[in-house]
Amino acid sequence: MAADSKTIYVNTFDDEAGENSSKCSLREAIIAAQKNTSFGGCSAGRTGVGQVDEIQLEAGTYKLTRGELSPESPIRILGKSRNNYEIKSSFTNEYPEFEEIKTVIDAQDGSSRIFNTAVTRVNLELNNIALNNGSAKDYGGAVYAGGNFAMSNGAILNSSAAKAGGAIYLLALDAKTEVSINNTRIENNNALKGSVLAMSCVGNLSDNQPIVTISQSSIVKNGNQASLSTMDFCGSNEVTLEANTIAKNTASASNGSIIRAVSDGLDRLSPYSSLVFSSNTIVENSAYSAFYYDENASKSFSYNVLAYNGTADGQGKSCRYLNNQIPAEDLQFAFLSNAAELSNANCVIPAKAISSAETDYKNLDVSGIAMPALLTDYRPASVYNIYLPLYYPLEGNAGASLVNIGSSGCSEYDQRGVARNADATLILNPSMKNTCDIGSVEKLNFTAADVEDLTNSSQKAMITALQAAIDQLKADIADQDRKEYKTANEMDLKEAEPYLAQFKSSLIYRAIYMNPFALALPQEVDVGNTQERKYKALNSDNYDVIVQAIGIGNDLTVDSTGKPVIKGDALDLVCKWDANLKKIVIYRTGGAATGDQNAYCQYTLKEKTGSMQQSSGILTAKFNNIAPIAADDTYSITTDSNLTVRVNPLENDSEDGDGPVSSMPAGKSLWHQNLDGQNIPIYFKTIPAGLNFKAEYSGPCPDGNQQNMCYGGTIEFSSKNAFNQFNHNIVYQVYDSEGTASNEATITLINQAKNTNESSSGGGSINIFGGLVLAGLALFRMRKFLKS
Template structure:
């Protein structure tokens, strides 16, 4: 697995919100009180939602997006918003943003990087007086970000009026990095009741905790199965979330699935939920009169941890629809873990038996790479590869497969979870979700050259463990030196401006840390610069070690020079072998250098003579990352660097010169004076030899300049002439200073020459222009020659975006 850089995520969120704010005016909620048109000096959440629909100010709210049918953005501040006047009923598409749950001045407890993710700072509380949101009639789309929603309740003598404890949804709904807590419905949908229709209406739940909700049916989720007699096809996705501790002994189900909808639950923890011990079901996916299931229904369960639930059955399904289960652990639940029931409409669990699948019955069921309890029913006629599933023994001890349950904390990003153990770790397959519940990418790459036995495959369940692993970094090439320097300089300029901006006070420490890193990179890159050097960050693609905290939770041991040391060894030029103990088919090269520069925090790979890598061969170096401050058994991992040193084309820049009448409209210039070779500024080899910059012809004289075009009114002469390199052998190239003169010395016209030039290895630059300005047509023009300042041109380069800063780092 690979760490998902949280700092970049936060920067992206901030940038996205800034862009959103620039495109449409944000409605700012300024009071925590539940006001409704009574205070023109404050804007409440209820008033903001009405303002969004009316397209005019209400209460003390500013107008948002005035275009009819467009979405409105509503920004809430930190604090608890108590709904004293009943549920909120959006009538137009609104997007609610809570205060960002980050502390920019603290490092995250899990990753050790800025910023620290905190608990949710914005809370909407119905105080058990009503549900929180109702769009069942308005069909308005609702998006919620960074908000905790709690204490919704709807009880009614009429069952249809008692659906949806927190949400009764008729349009699309999206929850991101949020929570639904302690809500209750008297009938269906303790957290959410979804009255969807077609595929244009959807529900998406991402990085959200759903906890302590309850209902008679569907303590977490229940839904309409048909809309105007047509099966509902609206999709639901739940990803990187925790669904825990919902329901009670009177609940009949936790998640109800019906209609022709597609349900995708991935990378989530579903644990410690409760339903009736006789007929209760945690995930209910079968056909009956109250929840008709259609053939077109699809349920996908991928990389979930489904354990310690308490019900008659945890997953109950039948022959209708398609079921795809991969890389889940579904075990250690009280009651039957998974139950299959064939062709029936209504049947209690007591009426079904253990082996009643007709031999001819077909079921669309795919199960791959799961860890199933021994009592799970897997019909023999299904489309499944049972050999790839782990069937746990009936007396299996959960402590051998999973850690203890860890409630919401900073170390799990406030999403309860379990850590895998034993056979669930590196389970030997790569069919798992791309990231785990914490947002860490799962590493599914080929074997390491130096440690083929340490291939890192998927862990089963929602969480992927991390171990110290170097990476084989291939296809490395030297890059333009000045581009790298300019990139560092641009980011330093940007960060200094951010540091001086009072609006960035909350993230000052993070900005200062970034600034310090870039200033060090700039200074040390210049200090240690070598010709055609490759600068490699050994931590960029490596995986950190996870270490156990005092209570058993895990955190990353951040990849830095304080926690790990780097060792390198040049391995010469040649190829890598696929078999044998020695992977190198190389010859050691006395001019090859591979060095770790602690002050630069980079591996520098270069050749002391600056020569190019021979075609068909590879420059090889081995590096090792070893844990520091780790007691008697530090972890270590080694990787291979595979590189080629290539010639970077030189860079030609535009020149501007003046033609003066007193010089007969002639001028002598050196067009190469502001051009440069971008392979690096240090052209001195180890033996003190200075590498030539420019192409030399067969006579040994420098004639690198190739004239591409010249104005018809000009003549040109050069100090040296000769044949161009092989690619332009029939052309004449020039060296030294060039003299241009107007054929008509009374001319008042400007002239233009285009050229390029060749470096010592024959690479040709871009085409540049020599502009000859005629002062005869403007006697007020100041005299003087020389090239136009390159620094003036550099000022035109745009600043790199803050969120892409790490590309070069």
């Protein structure tokens, strides 16, 4: 069956349950999805077997007055998009702005839990939604998950459970039940156990198998002094925490933990569990232990800040082994490139795990280093941190900094979604290389990247692609279904149309056009006195671009003065900045390809105002010969001309991939030539047996195909048989002056001498009715094409 793509649209904030056929509520939408039929004012949604129903909510607050929502079929609920394409991002200065959550599901003063799939065990996915004020008398204040649960770009706020799982409780009775949280704020939730997350440990006489992944999220200000834990892990679990801020949470000062991973009576933690924590900032939590662990589960910690946690009485620790014991040396624990208070025993880690990291992934001991030397103050949710509270890393002092620690292997993206780019090379500015920061936020070093593998593209294809993009922008602007993107599209169109005109008038033979800002890392600047940060826009308004040629050859080196040196020359290599195109343009005045050599350019981005920072990079390029383009041709042969036709196939063929003829270097020929300097680029791959031909010029084809003859000038085709009634198809290629062959194309000779006697074809006649049918089909196809 074809997939049913229908979305159920909710159009009332009231918590209705079938009494109003003119409105579709959230509760009714969930029932309609389960029944696969319309209910209340809601459509049936996707009725195909096994399809996940999609429910779309509007901006506003949906207040539950009839108790919790209990889906009985898998659903995906979408809040109003947080992307605003009317304005540019305050953080990146690019479209769109990422705004605060616009859609809220509210249980109203904790009168009920919000979602419960404990019995139905169906999968539930929430995007762009905040869950607020959920409450349960037992488990799962906001969500009691019996099936997979996923949440992205959302929040769980102000929820509580009397027993466990203030925000989420995972039942996990089915094998490999998953909780996946991304880009979400979890704040001010409470429970006696697992103020944020708890789970069942044993079911069906075996360990449960929960899979928990929390990434790029903020888990802050949860719990209280009576709570045993903030996140409580058990069963045979697979836990991954990556690029999160876990801060200002509270658990009991006498036995509470922020992250608890121990076997305790019936709450068994399987030895086959795994805990992987990467690039998290775990600070300023108040509890007896921020991380409490035992011999069970393998543990891998890398690039985390796990420090500055404790209690007012000084008894709290960031890392504590079970019952304050010393962990065994052979414990499965990898502890690499973390920042922790190690020497003062505030974080107790197996000694072997510490020593094994000494060579390449040494941990930073922050004992005796005040937190303000390494991190800013706690920054609440704002437009600059995509509404996820966090701490920014500081440069610190030499040897005691979270920034650029000299290794790679941290999370690919930081908490804000910024690519860390921790493995790029910088030939000219090795000291400015961006390496991993410790913690959830990456402070990028402003750098002009070294760019390899640049090569010239087909200029004709580039023009075609630019024109297609312009046409698509115009179509999108006119499309009412895409009106939310109109402002951004209009701004792009305003730049694209003059750019295309400028590009066409500026074409240089076999040139490379490169945007120097595309791969550069932006410069972070402070936002007033707020301790917030944003990126300074990488563009020619803010930065000068200085370019110079290095040379063509191999074995690029840097001399003692920092100057790049190449074994070769730069006599015909041009590297320049085109201010109109806003591109670096690289080409050879002679137009030759580089073969197995490289062309090297140096470019520098220099800040026009402010701190006047600058950075230089190396561009490595090759000039390749773009294959010529052969086009299909159609000619007619008639009895009036004795079934003979004279043609020049090159009229429709071109070398526009390398650039227009007008941009070719002086003295360079376009096509393959014979010894007399005559163009003979045409090679016929197939000539029908019933056809004669002769050419004005001829000679051997280029190297590699010299056994064949190539032709040029005017070519005459004639039928060997004057009574021949068939069309002729001739397949050919053309060679440019460097011996590169084009695509295959076809010359079609339409024989106008065909016998039109309806009864002579041997396949039955085409009567009037049949002719009308064919004409009708042609008209239908034409109308269909025009409509599309």
